[in-house]
Amino acid sequence: MEDVPATAGKSRRGPWVLVAVFVVVAALGVGGFLYWLSYTRSPQYSVAMLGKAIAAHDYDEFQKYVDVDAVINKVVDDAMAESLKKDSSGMGALAASLVQSMKPALVAQFKTSLQTSVESKGSTSFSGMSKLSITKVTDAGDFAFVTVSTGQKSGDIKLKLKRVGDFWRVVEFSNLGQLVQAANTTPASSAEANTATLKVDALNARQVVDGLKKAGLPLGKVEFYTAETDPNKLLGRPGNYVEKANWADKRADQIGGDMVGGSVEVFASQDDLSRRKTYLDGFAKSGGIFSMYVYTAKNVLLHIDGALSPKQAAGYERALKAL
Numbered sequence: 478m479e480d481v482p483a484t485a486g487k488s489r490r491g492p493w494v495l496v497a498v499f500v501v502v503a504a505l506g507v508g509g510f511l512y513w514l515s516y517t518r519s520p521q522y523s524v525a526m527l528g529k530a531i532a533a534h535d536y537d538e539f540q541k542y543v544d545v546d547a548v549i550n551k552v553v554d555d556a557m558a559e560s561l562k563k564d565s566s567g568m569g570a571l572a573a574s575l576v577q578s579m580k581p582a583l584v585a586q587f588k589t590s591l592q593t594s595v596e597s598k599g600s601t602s603f604s605g606m607s608k609l610s611i612t613k614v615t616d617a618g619d620f621a622f623v624t625v626s627t628g629q630k631s632g633d634i635k636l637k638l639k640r641v642g643d644f645w646r647v648v649e650f651s652n653l654g655q656l657v658q659a660a661n662t663t664p665a666s667s668a669e670a671n672t673a674t675l676k677v678d679a680l681n682a683r684q685v686v687d688g689l690k691k692a693g694l695p696l697g698k699v700e701f702y703t704a705e706t707d708p709n710k711l712l713g714r715p716g717n718y719v720e721k722a723n724w725a726d727k728r729a730d731q732i733g734g735d736m737v738g739g740s741v742e743v744f745a746s747q748d749d750l751s752r753r754k755t756y757l758d759g760f761a762k763s764g765g766i767f768s769m770y771v772y773t774a775k776n777v778l779l780h781i782d783g784a785l786s787p788k789q790a791a792g793y794e795r796a797l798k799a800l
Contacts, residue, residue: 520621726781769782770793774798
């Protein structure tokens with residue numbers, strides 16, 4: 478009997494080992510590909526791509542992953558519903574109809590603000606969304622609910638996404654209003670310089686009210702607000718006014734507990750003042766019970782009730798400019 482060469486067994490096993498290795502590698506490759514394919518079709522991937530679009534200030538890509546019309550209409554509807562809850566005019570259905578008539582203008586204004594917020598490279602809180610950290614995902618068929626943390630003061634954001642083909646789009650977006658409002662907040666160093674410039678000839682709310690009275694304007698009851706009593710809940714909040722007062726104008730009919738006359742708002746920076754003016758200009762152009770005249774000077778904004786005539790309102794503008 479002939480001896481079997483020592484290398485014969487190895488030579489016979491060699492090809493099978495190579496085949497086995499090839500099969501394992503192929504399986505891992507296919508598995509990895511299938512996992513990646515599954516991930517790119519997941520809500521998590523779409524949220525990650527949304528973060529990249531925000532980081533790149535790419536509004537077109539942002540719109541791919543956000544149904545802007547659906548999101549903004551929901552935000553505006555919620556805001557108007559909340560406003561009607563606080564309505565004390567007793568006008569009921571008429572007030573609801575008037576508020577609804579304002580919706581197209583508010584939606585258009587919000588869209589413009591949203592696009593500016595995404596595209597602006599100087600924004601702070603909104604661009605912070607580029608670092609989204611997903612903390613919870615609930616998949617419910619063609620809809621998914623995702624909770625993300627941005628590391629911002631506005632807190633966690635809850636997104637509702639809808640499946641669209643092989644990706645997902647956001648259709649509801651909590652905290653969007655606060656993010657857009659704070660999106661173009663001036664960075665700390667710039668804000669400090671801006672505020673320092675304003676302090677040279679800045680006015681406070683009491684100085685404005687006293688100045689209007691000295692100018693002969695018929696102010697009746699005046700109320701100065703604090704962060705706790707401000708009816709808008711904006712006083713002292715980031716990006717908003719730091720002082721506020723309302724007054725009744727003796728020439729206007731006073732209905733219910735609301736004072737019909739005007740309001741003064743004082744700001745710490747010109748950026749905050751400009752954003753507030755843009756917001757109120759939307760109401761000024763809407764007409765109806767929400768119409769108003771909006772005037773600014775230095776660090777101050779006045780909005781005068783639309784119940785007053787243009788001539789009467791102009792008296793406030795002249796007095797403000799003279800301060």
